Amino acid sequence: MEQRETSTGTSAPDCSISRVEHALGVLRGRWKLLIIHHLLVRQPRRFSDLERAIGRVTQKMLIQQLRALEADGIVHRIVYPEVPPHVEYELTAAGRALATALDALHDWSVQSCHVDA
Template identity: 65%
Template structure:
């Protein structure tokens, strides 16, 4: 199985017991963290401990507007997925990196990518 970053391993099986309803609610809540057209692109740029300045993210994702990139980064920061560090310099230097919790998304997204790649071809009866 391929991993986005070799430093990230799969976590042991969950010890939580879920009902169908609580599992569905939990997955729905998790997916809400990732809502937004650019959040997953941002995450994939930051996986593996990568630290990027705002201008580097702008260059890495040229299709996103500055306003939208700021909004998506702020939402990821508010949710505890991305850490924003502002250095007291002139001009100010701002860096973004994933929190440990954000980095823990990597195996889940790898599994989702693998699952999506297994989609069977549609055949009419």
């Protein structure tokens, strides 16, 4: 991995902006971070549980966001062969790895609330 010099004069691994753009693209969407958050709190979760937990999301939008997260390898969909259908969602290893980033985002939001007050 290439090294680049930081503003402090130290070397740091080169992080391509395209990787950051890709990561932001995976998380882009009004509801994706909330879905991931709720799955980090408790999983697996049924669709109806997620729908109740994220009260303002429409059913259509929740389906779209879950499908996109599944396509990107963040969420795993488990279908149980029952009538009526029983579907649950859980985070993959890649999804669980976002816990650190979400914790940092939470901490930042707490700190920024105190700065503005």
